[in-house]
Amino acid sequence: MFTPTRAAALDALEGFLPHAGRDYARDRNHDNGFERTNVSHLSPYLRHRLLTEREVVAAVLARHRLPDCEKFVQEVFWRTYWKGWLEQNPEVWRRYRREVGEFWLDDDAVSADYHHAVGGRSGIEAMDAWVTELVDTGYLHNHTRMWFASIWIFTLRLPWQLGADFFYRHLLDGDAASNTLSWRWVAGLQTAGKTYLATAENISRYTDGRFAPTGLATSTRALTEDPLPSRSTIPVADQLPPVHRVGLLLHEEDLDAASLGHDHPWFDSEVHELKTGHSAVDVVATAAYADPADRSPARVSDTVRAFTEGALEDAASRAGVSAARPATVLPDALASTVLRWAETERLDAVVVPAAPVGPVQERLATLRSALASEGLTMTTLTRRWDALAWPHASRGFFAFRERIPALLNQQGL
Numbered sequence: 001m002f003t004p005t006r007a008a009a010l011d012a013l014e015g016f017l018p019h020a021g022r023d024y025a026r027d028r029n030h031d032n033g034f035e036r037t038n039v040s041h042l043s044p045y046l047r048h049r050l051l052t053e054r055e056v057v058a059a060v061l062a063r064h065r066l067p068d069c070e071k072f073v074q075e076v077f078w079r080t081y082w083k084g085w086l087e088q089n090p091e092v093w094r095r096y097r098r099e100v101g102e103f104w105l106d107d108d109a110v111s112a113d114y115h116h117a118v119g120g121r122s123g124i125e126a127m128d129a130w131v132t133e134l135v136d137t138g139y140l141h142n143h144t145r146m147w148f149a150s151i152w153i154f155t156l157r158l159p160w161q162l163g164a165d166f167f168y169r170h171l172l173d174g175d176a177a178s179n180t181l182s183w184r185w186v187a188g189l190q191t192a193g194k195t196y197l198a199t200a201e202n203i204s205r206y207t208d209g210r211f212a213p214t215g216l217a218t219s220t221r222a223l224t225e226d227p228l229p230s231r232s233t234i235p236v237a238d239q240l241p242p243v244h245r246v247g248l249l250l251h252e253e254d255l256d257a258a259s260l261g262h263d264h265p266w267f268d269s270e271v272h273e274l275k276t277g278h279s280a281v282d283v284v285a286t287a288a289y290a291d292p293a294d295r296s297p298a299r300v301s302d303t304v305r306a307f308t309e310g311a312l313e314d315a316a317s318r319a320g321v322s323a324a325r326p327a328t329v330l331p332d333a334l335a336s337t338v339l340r341w342a343e344t345e346r347l348d349a350v351v352v353p354a355a356p357v358g359p360v361q362e363r364l365a366t367l368r369s370a371l372a373s374e375g376l377t378m379t380t381l382t383r384r385w386d387a388l389a390w391p392h393a394s395r396g397f398f399a400f401r402e403r404i405p406a407l408l409n410q411q412g413l
Contacts, residue, residue, distance in 0.1 A: 001137050002044050002172055004310030006256070006318065009045035013059060016040040021064035025071040031141040031207050034133075039141065040072070043173035046079065048311050049254040049353075053080060053385050058413055066405070073408075074401060075142075080385065081400045082177035083356040084393025088231040090357045095225075096180050099161045104297045114158055118166055126203060126211035127151055138172035138303040143206055149186040150198035154217040160187045170301045175253075176358030188222025191396065195220040234390055238379040243348035245284050248319070249338065250327075252290035252308050253360045254353035254383070255315035263384040285325065285345040288316045291333035294359035333363060335370035342376055354380040385411065 002008070019037065027038035045051040053076050060069050086093055103109045120128040120135075130148050134140050140148065145167070152163040164183040168174045181190055188195035197220050204212040240246075250257060292300050292308045312329055320326035330337050342350060350371060355361040368378045388410050392403045 001139060002041070002307060004044075004048075004050070004307045005314040006045075006050045007314075009042065009050045012041055012045065013051060013056060016042065017059060017063045020060045020072045021068035024069070028071060028075075029143045029206050031144050033207075033210065036141065041139075043079075044138070044307065046076070047173040047175050048252055048308075049256050050311060050314070052256060052259050052383070053077075054411055054413070055259070057408070057411075061408075061413055066408075073404065077389070077401070077404055077407075078397065079175070079178050080389045081393045081397050082181045083175070083386065084234075084390030084400075086177040086181060086357045087234055087390055088394055089228060090232055091229050092184070093176055093180060093357050096161060096164065099159075100165045101297050103159060103162055103165075109159070110162065111158075113156060114162055117152065117156055117158060122156060124151065124155070124213050124215070126207075126213045127156075129211070134167070134170050135301065136303075138170060138301065138307065140171070145182065146186060146196055147198040147203055149183050150196050150220075151213070151216060153187050153223075154195070154197065154220045155215070160184070160189075160223065165296050165298065169296045169298060170304065172304060172307050174295070174304075175356075177356060188220065189225055193222045195222050231394060237382050237387070240349065240351070240379045241377055243377065245282065245345070245347050246349050246351055247285040247287065247342060247345055247347045248283050249350050249352045250286070250288040250312075250315050250319060251333075251352065251355060251360050251364070252292065252312065253355040253358075255288070255311055257286065257315070257319040260353060260381055260383075263381070283321060283351070285341070285347065286316075286319045286321060286327040287330050287338075287341050288312045288319065288327055289330040289333045289338065291359075291363070294333070294363060335367045338367055339370060339374060342371070342374075347376060349377040349379060351379045351381060354382040354386070356386070 020040070024038065024040075030038055032038065042051060042056060046053060046056065057073055057076055060072060063069075066073065116122055117127065118131060120131040122128055122131075127148065130140060130144055149160070149163055152158050153160050160183050164180055167183070168176075168179050171179065184190040185194075186196040197218075198216060200212050200214060200216055248257060254260075290308050290312050292304050295304075316327035316329045328341060330341060338350070350367075352364060355364055364378070364380070371378050389400075389403075389407050392400050392407075
């Protein structure tokens, strides 16, 4: 379903643009099976930033008035909101990671019912069909994800963490914030006490009668948790110190080197130059690395691995310093491998796109320490889209939603 290239992403965007207005608002909640012209199918590309949020919203607003395409624009901002919220509440991610790890270390915790569910043998026809679709394609309709999570938690009574982990290992568009927090929302953790209940009537209506499962839970009881610590502040942007030779390192959270210069005037991706004060510093080398296995202690799907590898290759093909200096795709995501690349290129510093809370951010923290031990610095580039929006994600989405027109204005849209 998804070709992991920016060219394919641009084609998908162009094909969706006519439908991004009133058509999307009217039909977006319908899961019509594999023929889904009512949704964009852009999420795997946005998740890896083969497309950026700004360019997608700009293209839609060039075609539709905001009142007509508001629902789609809000869906793009939902992912931004989740990331900003998790950035200010990283303990939620840390708890989830610990709990998933503990489940996978305890054979009794990963029950036979779990294996039946993820093997498409739950006995609920809709669930079993959705498992097959997810495993085969790496994708599920957003409304279906809500039904799936609700049935998983309240009908099958399985741990929400293992459901989130199953999604994260198989979804091409799975990111730490959207995936984790959406499952928490269904469970009644994200908005304390407020759960989401899947019903046969709703499923039948929005699948055009393809599914009408029986035996679903008719009531829910919200899950509870220990209180969270106070919100964290969003880190301030890095400043590039005086250096001479800089390498640009891309990762699977952000694979569009060209647009980084739009957000950071001191980084000119067209001429591969950094401006520091009154001087310019050459970007002498580029590389890209990824490790989708970071998502889980359990096995990540071959579909996710293949898409990530393809996206990395595509990004590298577009990010070289010149035809004579193409980008390097590193063979793994170990800090030692990056250090060898930096040594080979005689780098003084490495510049990376900032990664939100999640596995890549954890990996970059390890890399920063490893580089520092060798006298190299690491500077992160935060997208203007994130820098403007994330601080407003401290409350619920509806408060954040009120900020969208102002955020668009700040983006020049």
